[in-house]
Amino acid sequence: MSIRIVGLTGLPEVRPGDDLAALIRSASGPLDAATIVVIAQKVVSKAENAIVDLRTVTPSDLAAAWASQYGKDPRLIELVLCQSRRIVKMDRGVIISETSHGFVAANAGVDQSNVPGEHFATILPADPDESARRIRESVGCAAVIISDTFGRPWREGLVNVAIGVSGLEPLLDLRVTVDRCGRPLQTSTIAIADELAAAAGLVMGKSDGIPVALITGFASKTGEISAKVLARAPEKDLFR
């Protein structure tokens, strides 16, 4: 198998209301139908106007106290709390929480980087699977992954992961197969959508203005399963 990953150049700055799929089609030209398009959450949020004006946010007492203790903007903290359905960890100035989608992320995915204007922050798209589905239909590619860079416990550095998927199975279940010695493979479910997102992260760069990557040559398993299968169910989560 030979996989090719290319950063899509020539996209304009994405603004609220833009037809992101049309911008991608225009920058990419006709795509091979087997192409997987990986799109950074930031431009999806911008196009969908998932942008909050912090001047409209009234901090709660909790947000105000936390912000004061760690020198943060209390409105931004309030927005993080509002975007969370459960706080996983709140310690040393860091908030890690579960979003409404079920993903666990620092600041619930709220982010001010690459958002013009000091009073604005992006939030995650309301339904990243649906965003992916719409863009896939419009672009006419095999699959679309909406990605974001997440930190991980125990390991330094962020990696790009999938938060929305359309057109491919996010998980590749090898548990029913056997290894090369004939022994059943045990806990071998591979997070294919996350590995694709990570691969795309290599060409994206955070401030390079390359929010879209095109992946060809990877034979993904077609599916309509949501990226939510990547979120571990509470009863299986040892680190809840």
Add this chain to the structure above:
Amino acid sequence: MSIRIVGLTGLPEVRPGDDLAALIRSASGPLDAATIVVIAQKVVSKAENAIVDLRTVTPSDLAAAWASQYGKDPRLIELVLCQSRRIVKMDRGVIISETSHGFVAANAGVDQSNVPGEHFATILPADPDESARRIRESVGCAAVIISDTFGRPWREGLVNVAIGVSGLEPLLDLRVTVDRCGRPLQTSTIAIADELAAAAGLVMGKSDGIPVALITGFASKTGEISAKVLARAPEKDLFR
């Protein structure tokens, strides 16, 4: 940037004492000097004879009790405990521990899959950075990453990550740069070595017998830093 990832075919079954670098050279032919070679831990462990005969292992009381409770092989559990320098979580039949290298992994990286003979299990290479360095020098490529598939809290599925690195900086620090709006990027250190390992995971497949991937077209930052920088320091770890 255009990145290409190819699975290396034609490698024989790797056995203890094999010169893995020579096998890779022979299967790949002359490599572009800019190539990054990603190698699954399993074949490195086999070549280095990091294989334990379970018949030589005497289970401790803890290993025996745990194995009995969850229907596991007590010798395998004992080996997992021996390969751990700290138990992070031991619950519901799952052991997640910190290895001598500082990585946190299920079963401390002990694995029976794709190891011939029912009494044998592989352990992680003693010094994966050094394994990577030796292979890089012999193969003459830009960088070598030794990878393994790790699970993650909160997310389903395994992803391929770096446990040994030679020839490139595992972390790309974007914190000193500014975003496209001129605002300093805050927590933006990207785990490049893990993203490269994940990308390689796409062509490896767990039982396909493709334990080596060749990555070209990625301009990595040259360095001699160990993969251990990917292990989060205790004082920075909120999930210790």
